Amino acid sequence: MNRRHRRERCSCALLACPDGSVPLSALQPGESAEVAQVLCGHGLMCRMTSLGFTPGAEVTVVQNYGYGPLIAQVRGARVALGRGEAGQLYVRRKAA
């Protein structure tokens, strides 16, 4: 693939980035957050952004049982995401 497919995973790995963002899969059902970074290859990034996941977008997790795919609401639509895909989407929790 080409130069754009470089991955920039957070070095701090799974739990949280220094800027306080967490993977979408870490949110509980009903929790809302703001998309901080989309950390995936170019192809998946295209699909994520066209479905509404761009930095600054508000996301609400509708269903998340801690395993299997989860459901999120973004820009008025419900989107099902595999756990792996949701793990590449970093969000900032909103102050309650």
Place this chain on the structure above:
Amino acid sequence: MTTEPPPIAPGPAAERPGGARPILVALAGQPNVGKSTVFNLLTGLDQHVGNWPGKTVERKEGAFTFEGKTYRLVDLPGTYSLTASSPEEVIAREFIIRERPDVVVALVDAAILERSLYLVAELVSLPAPVVVGLNMMDVARQEGMEIEPDVLAAALGLEVVPMTASRHVGVQQLVEAIARAARGDPLPAPRRPEIRADHRQVLTQIEERIAGWVPQPYPQDWVALKLLEGDEQVTLLMKESLPAERWEAVHQILRHHEDALLAVTSGRYEWIGRMIRAAVTRPRSGPIGLTERIDHWATHPLWGLVILAGVLGLTFWLTYTVGTPLLNLLDVYGVQVLAELARAGLAPISPWLAGLVADGVIGGAGFILTFLPILVIFFAVMGVLEDVGYMARAAFVMDGFMHLMGLHGKSFLPLFLGFGCNVPAVLGTRVIESRRARLLTALLAPLVPCTARMTVVAFLAPAFFGRAATLVSWGTVLLSLAVLAASGALIGRALFRGERAAFIMELPLYHLPNPRTIGLLVWQRTTEFVRKAGTVILPVSVVIWALSVLPGGSVESSYLAAFGRWLEPLGRLMGLDWRLIVALVSSFVAKENAIATLGVVLGAGEGSSLAQTLASTYAPASALAFLVVQVLFIPCVATVAALRQEAGWRWMFFSLGFQLSVSLAVGAAVYWAARAVGL
């Protein structure tokens, strides 16, 4: 909109050679916005379904007339955006850029206005007049949203037609708007989205460097934007078009702005945000009502599966209880009567011709005819489930199971279609984005026990096993699904290592089914089946018939029997004699031929029924092995043809070899296991 009656101005269509050429209209929209409903309303049955040249993406085209003018309507594939990440998106944008439609209708979902305007944001950057169809106004109102179409139109700088296509509301107004746009009425200039402020300068730099070098018919500003997005197709195009040092300069800029995709898409959503703030006077109040409540159960990890099992069970029950009597009726009073008539009528002329027509031609065509009721019912039920929005939930709850095979939820729909008929299942794999997942699903689809295979099981199991028939039938189905899962895991791991498909899918709002949309879907799938099956089944049926009577005239001494006897040593591994082998071979034409062939080679009908003959001829172990091999055997010729079309020759042969070895291996295992327990 209050515009003066326009002067008769020569529209773009009139400038084309010939003048009377129909006006070309492209219908664009994201998935689930009711695009096919609008397409069907506008064109009715006056539509042609085919493929986009060189692609396995469905192309629908139709026509309608309005005020004496003919409009050619082309349904573009449903896409969320116009990147180069899927063949559908490339087709949609290439069509607009190369074919220059006179009007592009962008259908958006009013209830998901923010997201569905994204495609409009991409469309207005292309050189074609856009008319926005604001569909699903009723759903938006139910959700408590209030949208002012006039304000939206003013903000977008495009004509906006509020619609509820499922109730035929707004369709007339849409046609009028299309006509106005085609006439070239002064449309307000569309406001285009801009790239996020921090990248504006970079965009200008790129535009300066490519200016004058962009090949026709691509718009220069669009190409600059797509370069920044990292669009693979446009990048390649400009790499070839620019002189090396110029490309190097552009390439340098792009390398420093690898994150520009987010700036471009954010810019589009900022543009959408401005439209929404202007036109939506009341946003959605509270959570999504009905959909939320249904999904609480329908997407639950446990209850979702229970509901899915119920839905599937009901689908099969409906299909078989209504379809099977119809199938028998058609077979006994239609096909058999016709075959006897042909035989009686032609026998005096030539017994050969009589056999050819009655057994070869009518036998083959009869298969297609008798299976229609079952397929129509099955497709109708599937159509309702799809149109209501349930199939996306089924895909969601099956995602975990599909992961075992290295696939994800989206592959579930085509595989499920396979229970009706493997042909639409193989063709249905087109909904899957990644090539790997599409191919793997197409290879697995023929392992789903279709109605024809199940008919053989349903007939033979009671004949062989009496009371235990239901148990045996279910056992065969479960076994073939287990083989499917194991094959998926095996092929996925061995052949497609390292490539993993991403699961990301919209869950549309539930809505009432539209009979017209479903009717047309059933019509299209059924005619597709008849066309595909008809063209391959007839000739193969004739060939198999010829092999079964040549050279002597009786089956016992035929080439087919000789072939069966030749294979008998292999068959013995599974407890199959030459007659069962011949039945398997004949099932290549059409699965339920196995029954008819057994009837012929066992000489049934004299005193005892086929069921009795079967029960007395074969040991339970052989019978069980035959059922298993039959269910897993290479698919019928129509499915093979579909496989060749979707996956190519190489994978078609792979599939044949794979299923042949798997069916024989599993058959042998079952035979010896059955022998071991004393059957």
